[in-house]
Amino acid sequence: MSRLESFIRRLEAQRAVLERVIVVARDVPGMALELGLGNGRTYDHLRARLAGSRPIFALDRQLAAHPGCVPDAEHLLLGEFRDTLARLARRIGRSVALVHADTGSGDEPASRAQALQLPALLDPLLVDGAVVASDQDMRPRWTALALPEGIEPGRYFIWRRSSNHSPA
Amino acid sequence: MSRLESFIRRLEAQRAVLERVIVVARDVPGMALELGLGNGRTYDHLRARLAGSRPIFALDRQLAAHPGCVPDAEHLLLGEFRDTLARLARRIGRSVALVHADTGSGDEPASRAQALQLPALLDPLLVDGAVVASDQDMRPRWTALALPEGIEPGRYFIWRRSSNHSPA
Numbered sequence: 001m002s003r004l005e006s007f008i009r010r011l012e013a014q015r016a017v018l019e020r021v022i023v024v025a026r027d028v029p030g031m032a033l034e035l036g037l038g039n040g041r042t043y044d045h046l047r048a049r050l051a052g053s054r055p056i057f058a059l060d061r062q063l064a065a066h067p068g069c070v071p072d073a074e075h076l077l078l079g080e081f082r083d084t085l086a087r088l089a090r091r092i093g094r095s096v097a098l099v100h101a102d103t104g105s106g107d108e109p110a111s112r113a114q115a116l117q118l119p120a121l122l123d124p125l126l127v128d129g130a131v132v133a134s135d136q137d138m139r140p141r142w143t144a145l146a147l148p149e150g151i152e153p154g155r156y157f158i159w160r161r162s163s164n165h166s167p168a
Numbered sequence: 169m170s171r172l173e174s175f176i177r178r179l180e181a182q183r184a185v186l187e188r189v190i191v192v193a194r195d196v197p198g199m200a201l202e203l204g205l206g207n208g209r210t211y212d213h214l215r216a217r218l219a220g221s222r223p224i225f226a227l228d229r230q231l232a233a234h235p236g237c238v239p240d241a242e243h244l245l246l247g248e249f250r251d252t253l254a255r256l257a258r259r260i261g262r263s264v265a266l267v268h269a270d271t272g273s274g275d276e277p278a279s280r281a282q283a284l285q286l287p288a289l290l291d292p293l294l295v296d297g298a299v300v301a302s303d304q305d306m307r308p309r310w311t312a313l314a315l316p317e318g319i320e321p322g323r324y325f326i327w328r329r330s331s332n333h334s335p336a
Contacts, residue, residue, distance in 0.1 A: 002209070002212045003213070004182065004183055004209040008183060011175060011179065014172065015173065068171070
């Protein structure tokens, strides 16, 4: 498969996963979280699809997004996830229903290691029934959900925090 | 349309256009040219699809491609197109049958102005029946061909240099 085809598949998978988690979380009240704003393309997609029905917070180490895809200052948190997620938890408490995490970088070992830290940081923010999609395997205690058809296992992950959940 | 969707459409259009020009130029012997190597994704696609049946020359102002998508030194020409295309014409003469040009940058007026210079630079390289695809309107004297289905007019252009052609 050429790099062009592989890239198209990755973006199509992102789109399919976003559509899926929006539907799965439909009846769960709460806010949305974009973990790893990056260039802002998936944030823009969430924003278009959610159409104001949920506030969206975007977190990233540094701002690198297209100017049209930058949240207002109240919804943008820059810095290390361990700091920004803890800060957000103190600010809004357990009120997030939907998370899209695109946290992989070119450095695969670092990306894998970082992903393993995320469940403990995210869990205090998640309401019962919250849905988390991620390009990295966070190995959380949440329940794994099926991927949309056509997406190879391992390319994306979807989990749901169930109400009888023991903290990650 | 979200930026994610718009980007997916652009890449799908690239793929469809590449598939189309490969088929249209099938019976025209000659080399291939990637004008604007960029990150190397479309070069990689051409390389995979042509499978060695045509040598591919890649031209760009500077090298910015993924390490796996960099041609060998003989097939890579860096610098301004007016210099590299002239140099290539002196080196290989009229022996190119397929051109993919992805020369648009963030600077639209500059991209449009540059595109208008390309037909005169490209024409001395093109064999009769050569096919040129471009993300910019070069306004050449070559014959416009139809786009693959589903691609909005203006997003891509395909031309054929016919044998009864008067120089651009």
